Amino acid sequence: QVQLVESGGGLVQAGGSLRLACAASGGAIGSYGMGWFRQAPGKEREFVGGIASGGATMYADSVKGRFIASRDNAKNTVYLQMNSLKPEDTATYFCARAEAELVYFSPPAYTAWGQGTQVTVSS
Numbered sequence: 001q002v003q004l005v006e007s008g009g010g011l012v013q014a015g016g017s018l019r020l021a022c023a024a025s026g027g028a029i030g031s032y033g034m035g036w037f038r039q040a041p042g043k044e045r046e047f048v049g050g051i052a053s054g055g056a057t058m059y060a061d062s063v064k065g066r067f068i069a070s071r072d073n074a075k076n077t078v079y080l081q082m083n084s085l086k087p088e089d090t091a092t093y094f095c096a097r098a099e100a101e102l103v104y105f106s107p108p109a110y111t112a113w114g115q116g117t118q119v120t121v122s123s
Helices: none
Strands: 003-007 010-013 018-025 034-039 046-051 057-059 067-072 077-082 091-098 110-113 117-122
Touching (some): 003 091, 003 110, 018 034, 018 091, 034 067, 034 077, 046 067, 046 077, 057 067
Parallel strands (some): 010 117
Antiparallel strands (some): 003 018, 018 077, 034 046, 034 091, 046 057, 091 117
């Protein structure tokens, strides 16, 4: 059973940057799409971005041009570089391993989830 652990969250001022990491253990991620989601208090979990096994990336419109997903299969780790952060980016961020090699917008398409890391952007 693969386990995912996110790190890199924290408090940052608007306009700043953070780099999240998601390290996998107990299973490989190289053949799977990996997604990043976020959930703010009182809101549903939403897709942020992701990277397919072949390296193709997809992003929500709200983060396109600011966030970059990447992966290092040798380290069994995926990353989310977040630039030009805004207060509305404040949420708990989760990484997830998809059921197949692509990136999917819908949470049910992901079979393994991390515990989340908090990102807070102050204005």
